[in-house]
Amino acid sequence: MGDAQLSAFVFTSTAKAYTRANLNPNLAWLNEAIPVVVNEASTCNAYSTGDDIHFYKATQPSTTGQPVRQCQNTARLSDVVYHEFGHSLHANSIIDGVGAFDGALSEGMSDMFSAFITDDHGMGRGFFMSDAPLRDIGPSTPLRWPDDLTGEVHDDGEIVGGAMWTLKKAFVAQYGAEVGNAKARKVFYGALQRSVDIPTTFAEVLVADDDDGNISNGTPNMCLINNAFGTHGLADPQVxxxxxxxxxxxxxxxxxxxxxxxxxxxxxxxxxxxxxxxxxxxxxxxxxxxxxxxxxxxxxxxxxxxxxxxxxxxxxxxxxxxxxxxxxxxxxxxxxxxxVGDVEKLWCADFENGADDWTHGALPANRDEWEVGRPMGLAGDPKSAHGGQNVFGVDLTLDGMYRRNAQLWAESPEIDLQGKTNVRLQYYRWLGVEDGFFDNARVMANGAKVWSNYASPTETMNGKDHADKEWRFHDIDLAAQAASGKVRLRFELDSDPGLNLGGWTLDDVCIVAAAPAPTCGNGNLDEGEACDDGNIDDGDACAATCDLPGTGGDDTGCCSVGATPGGAAFLSLFTLGALLRRRKRNN
Ligand SMILES: [Ca+2]
Ligand SMILES: [Ca+2]
Ligand SMILES: [Ca+2]
Ligand SMILES: [Ca+2]
Ligand SMILES: [Zn+2]
Incomplete structure (x- = not known):
C-alpha cells in the first residue's frame, strides 16, 4: 500500500467513525464500502461523485525550469479527505422531498464537517506545501451573505461554513466544549439533511434546535443562533x-x-x-x-x-x-x-373535476408526470390549491420533481374567441424550474412562445432558478394569437441531466377579454365617478381617475381602507354623497 492509499484509508475510516458516533448512527450508507481512488493523473484537486471520493497526485518538480505551483498529494491531507467525504455524506443524508443538493451549500457544509473533526477553521493547510490554509471559515472579518458572494461555489460556501463555525464557537462558549460541540453537531446535521440551499440553512438549524416542533414560539437557543447567522447575513427575516x-x-x-x-x-x-x-x-x-x-x-x-x-x-x-x-x-x-379593471372570463379551468379536456405527454413517454389532484408541498410544490382543492401540475404525489432529460407538455382544448378583442391569459402559477440555461419552462399560445423562465446567458454555477414560493398571478397578452379567432395553450418544460425542481403547478387558468374602455374622461358622469371633466389629466378640477382632487389615489381616508365594499356599504357611501372612487376588481 502506498502512502496516499494508506492515508486516504485511515482518514476515510476516521470520517466514517466520526459520523457514526456523532452525527447519524443509523445512516445505512456508512455500512457500505466507500470507493476511495488515489493518485489520479492530475494535480491540485480532489472530488466526490456523491458516493466515491477521488484524489490527485502531488505536483512533480518542474522539468522546464519554469516555476509551477506545488501541490501536495491531496489524499495525504486529512481535511481534504474529510471534505470530500463530507460531500458524499451530504448527498447520502438529504431527506428526499425536503432537502436538496446545492453546490455552494455542499462546499461550505463539507468544510464545516472537516472543521468539526480537526477543530480547525483553516481548511487545506499543506495543500500548497505551506501552513497557510486553502480556505478559512473563521477569518477575522466574517464573510456575509449576499455581499461576499462571488458565484464560485467554494467561495460562496465559505459564508455558510463561516456561519456554522461561528455557531459552534457560540455553543462552546455557552455550554463548554463537550455539550456545546454536541449541540452544534446536532443542528449542523439537521441542516445538512433538510436545507435546499444556503439561505434555508438558518430555518433548518432552528428546526433542529427546537423542542416542540414549532419555531414560531421560539427555540431553546434562538438568540444564540440568530446572532451567529446574523453575523453572516444569514438570519432569514422570514424567521x-x-x-x-x-x-x-x-x-x-x-x-x-x-x-x-x-x-x-x-x-x-x-x-x-x-x-x-x-x-x-x-x-x-x-x-x-x-x-x-x-x-x-x-x-x-x-x-x-x-x-x-x-x-x-x-x-x-x-x-x-x-x-x-x-x-x-x-x-x-x-x-x-x-x-387593473374588470375582465370578462371567456374560459377557465379550475381542475376541481379533473383536466379531461386537456392532453399531456412527454418524451420519453414514461416521464410524463402531469396529474390533477391535491398538491402536497413536495420539492417546493404548493401545499394547497389556489382555488378549491385541486390543481394541475407535474408530479404532485411522488417526489414532487420533474424528471431529468425530459420534455413535458400539457395542452388545453381549443378555445373559441370569435368576436373577442383584448384577449389575455390570466392564471395562477407555482413554478419551480432550474435556470433556463439548463431547464426551460414555456407558455405557448397557438404554437408561439409567449413566456419562458429566466435564462442566464452563459453556463454558470450560480444560476437563477425560478422558484415560486406562493401562488403567483400571471398575465400574458394574447392579442396577437387571438386574432385567429381561437387559441390553444400549451405549458412545456424541458429538463437537462442535472437538478430537477417542482415543475409547473397550475390553477384557475383563464382566458379573459379586457372590459370595455373606461368611461372616465368622456365628459359624462358615469356610475362610480365623482366627477368627469372630459379629460384624464391630473392637476385640474377632476383627477385622472375621475375622483375629486385630494380624495382618490394615495391620500384618501375613505376609500383605500378595508376590503372591496359590498353592496350595502357601496350604496350607503354613494347615497350619503361621500366621495366615491371608481373601484374595480383586480386579480
Ligand atoms: Ca418552539
Ligand atoms: Ca383548483
Ligand atoms: Ca435540470
Ligand atoms: Ca411538482
Ligand atoms: Zn468540495
Whole structure:
C-alpha cells in the first residue's frame, strides 16, 4: 500500500467513525464500502461523485525550469479527505422531498464537517506545501451573505461554513466544549439533511434546535443562533421577523411582522430599518414608495391607475442586522403583477373535476408526470390549491420533481374567441424550474412562445432558478394569437441531466377579454365617478381617475381602507354623497 492509499484509508475510516458516533448512527450508507481512488493523473484537486471520493497526485518538480505551483498529494491531507467525504455524506443524508443538493451549500457544509473533526477553521493547510490554509471559515472579518458572494461555489460556501463555525464557537462558549460541540453537531446535521440551499440553512438549524416542533414560539437557543447567522447575513427575516408575502387590497400594499415569541428579548434583536415598494407599469420605470410603519404593520399605496394597466411591484425590507429580503421571493421573477379593471372570463379551468379536456405527454413517454389532484408541498410544490382543492401540475404525489432529460407538455382544448378583442391569459402559477440555461419552462399560445423562465446567458454555477414560493398571478397578452379567432395553450418544460425542481403547478387558468374602455374622461358622469371633466389629466378640477382632487389615489381616508365594499356599504357611501372612487376588481 502506498502512502496516499494508506492515508486516504485511515482518514476515510476516521470520517466514517466520526459520523457514526456523532452525527447519524443509523445512516445505512456508512455500512457500505466507500470507493476511495488515489493518485489520479492530475494535480491540485480532489472530488466526490456523491458516493466515491477521488484524489490527485502531488505536483512533480518542474522539468522546464519554469516555476509551477506545488501541490501536495491531496489524499495525504486529512481535511481534504474529510471534505470530500463530507460531500458524499451530504448527498447520502438529504431527506428526499425536503432537502436538496446545492453546490455552494455542499462546499461550505463539507468544510464545516472537516472543521468539526480537526477543530480547525483553516481548511487545506499543506495543500500548497505551506501552513497557510486553502480556505478559512473563521477569518477575522466574517464573510456575509449576499455581499461576499462571488458565484464560485467554494467561495460562496465559505459564508455558510463561516456561519456554522461561528455557531459552534457560540455553543462552546455557552455550554463548554463537550455539550456545546454536541449541540452544534446536532443542528449542523439537521441542516445538512433538510436545507435546499444556503439561505434555508438558518430555518433548518432552528428546526433542529427546537423542542416542540414549532419555531414560531421560539427555540431553546434562538438568540444564540440568530446572532451567529446574523453575523453572516444569514438570519432569514422570514424567521426572525416572521415576515410573510405582502398582502394587496386594490392599490394598497401591506405587510405584517410577527417575530417568534421571546425573540424581541434577544440582545441585538433585528428590527425593520426600511420597507419600501417599487412599482411600475409593465415595461415602465420603477418608482419607490416608503411603507409607513405602525406597530407591527407596514403599509403603502400605489397611485391609482386606469383600467387596463398591468401594475408590477416588489416589496423590499432591510433589517437592522444588515439582512434583507424582497417579495416576491424569487430572484428569477422579481415583480408581482396585477391587472387593473374588470375582465370578462371567456374560459377557465379550475381542475376541481379533473383536466379531461386537456392532453399531456412527454418524451420519453414514461416521464410524463402531469396529474390533477391535491398538491402536497413536495420539492417546493404548493401545499394547497389556489382555488378549491385541486390543481394541475407535474408530479404532485411522488417526489414532487420533474424528471431529468425530459420534455413535458400539457395542452388545453381549443378555445373559441370569435368576436373577442383584448384577449389575455390570466392564471395562477407555482413554478419551480432550474435556470433556463439548463431547464426551460414555456407558455405557448397557438404554437408561439409567449413566456419562458429566466435564462442566464452563459453556463454558470450560480444560476437563477425560478422558484415560486406562493401562488403567483400571471398575465400574458394574447392579442396577437387571438386574432385567429381561437387559441390553444400549451405549458412545456424541458429538463437537462442535472437538478430537477417542482415543475409547473397550475390553477384557475383563464382566458379573459379586457372590459370595455373606461368611461372616465368622456365628459359624462358615469356610475362610480365623482366627477368627469372630459379629460384624464391630473392637476385640474377632476383627477385622472375621475375622483375629486385630494380624495382618490394615495391620500384618501375613505376609500383605500378595508376590503372591496359590498353592496350595502357601496350604496350607503354613494347615497350619503361621500366621495366615491371608481373601484374595480383586480386579480
Ligand atoms: Ca418552539
Ligand atoms: Ca383548483
Ligand atoms: Ca435540470
Ligand atoms: Ca411538482
Ligand atoms: Zn468540495
Amino acid at each position: 426572525t421577523l416572521g415576515l410573510t408575502p405582502p398582502a394587496r387590497d386594490n392599490f394598497t400594499i401591506s405587510m405584517t411582522i410577527n417575530p417568534p415569541a421571546g425573540s424581541e428579548a434577544c440582545a441585538n434583536a433585528a428590527t425593520v430599518q426600511t420597507a419600501e415598494v417599487e412599482w411600475k407599469k409593465r415595461d415602465g420605470q420603477t418608482t419607490k414608495i416608503v411603507l409607513d410603519g405602525a406597530g407591527t404593520s407596514y403599509t403603502g399605496v400605489i397611485p391609482t391607475q386606469p383600467a387596463g394597466t398591468i401594475v408590477e411591484y416588489k416589496v423590499s425590507v432591510k433589517l437592522s442586522d444588515g439582512s434583507a429580503i424582497s417579495y416576491p421571493h424569487n430572484e428569477a421573477d422579481e415583480f408581482y403583477q396585477f391587472y
